[in-house]
Amino acid sequence: MYLLHMTPTDKETGTPEVKRGLAQMLKGGVIMDVVDADQARIAEEAGAVAVMALERVPADIRAAGGVARMAPVVKIRAILDAVSIPVMAKCRIGHFVEARIEEALGVDYIDESEVLTPADETHHIDKRAFTVPFVCGARDLGEALRRIAEGASMIRTKGEPGTGNIVEAVRHLRRVMGQIRELTSMEPDERFVYAKEIGAPVDLVVEVAGTGRLPVVNFAAGGIATPADAALMMQLGADGVFVGSGIFKSADPEAYGRAIVLATTHYDDPDILARISEELGAEAAMEGLERLEEHELMQTRST
């Protein structure tokens, strides 16, 4: 009786609204790294807004050494089948064939990620050519706007993955937010040189100067290990958080996952944060790394 129009509706897929829109729906949430279907189910149960499929969590990639590639297809397929929330998957920087395979599998978001070994040390993927949206890492405003110009629909500040140390994540998020504040206080004629200095397209620099924010959602990543870490990133202006090794390298992944989800929502309420942390008891967070050698850094790969 309410079948008013039975002619098929005209649908346009892969538009910027649709690609950036999914990231908007993830705001205020936690995206968790998982390596198999069981971990994916634990993450969904804990309240993750999405899971990130990869072969090993960053801490294990560091430990294993060698070349890190996209996750095996059978694992991605099993994760896609295991959960109802969006599934993201990492591909190597510049490896557009890994990305095409992940798109063909039905992955909901692709992370062109420095956590994997870069396939191309000069060029990133032309992400505008894909229907599936991409998220990319950035350490400053110029890097973020370069990735957006290439078609990234979401940004994550990089931090230093697999360390359980928040210091780089704080540095990168503060830098991006600080540069945006600096830009919005400039005279219009000063923006051109600023665009040149940070290596970003002028039109995107002008857009950010007008709106006072990135044109896409920006999550924090790389070193978040505790509920307090997640809340800190939210207070510094992140739209949400990625937690890589922090959950499945903790003593109790289910409890840690849930606690980080709760802390990301209630980031501005110290009483609730205290209660969340208390409920975790004395369960240990992942082991942290304090200092890395220059060649061990992932954040400086292909910027």
Added chain:
Amino acid sequence: MTRIADLPKPGDPAVRRNGRPRDETGSPTTPAEEAVRPTIGVLAVQGDVAEHAAALERTGARARWVKRPEDLEGLDGLVLPGGESTTFRTLLDWERLLEAIRGRWEEGMPIFGTCAGAILAADEVIGAPAPHLSLLPMTVRRNAYGRQVDSFVTQLEVDGLDGGPLKAVFIRAPAIERIGRGMSPLATVDGEIVLAEADRALVATFHPELVGDDRLHRRFVEIASGTKADATRT
């Protein structure tokens, strides 16, 4: 003492770029207007809360972020935004918000659910172990069009909405398979309902908050204002 929560958050659309709260657009000028200006909550446990709050303020309503049961007090309406319904559920259970929202609905508070919000409101959900808030007699099917690569934009003809077709963004969207007594369909895609209305509820499987066309928010604010006026009279 200034609470951290009261400080403007960088990047928040409700904050002007110099860090001070922006002038509220459409804010009424006379005390009489102020008295009837509705306050609409947006469930703010996760999702695109800021986009809804901005749309509501453009219609002249006051928007309030709702994270805890006490935030529901005195609201004239509540928006259930887009986000992940499974995440919403984890967070609603933890702070006893589920019961609190149900209670306010039973007292007469209107609701507007979009996408995940429509899933929260339905009394039957295909693709979830059990319904969530169970406020409205309808069946919603999750991820009805497939995965993200199938997400789409279309122009919707909406019953009774002046001003031509509405641009509608569907993101891993659900579809409404059934509506029960007291609900009417307002728009369809491929013959399935994507927008429906009840006495004091509006549900959309798409995202009117993303496109800068505030006609559905205006319609909801009118529903909420009508309910408020009725409550004041009686």
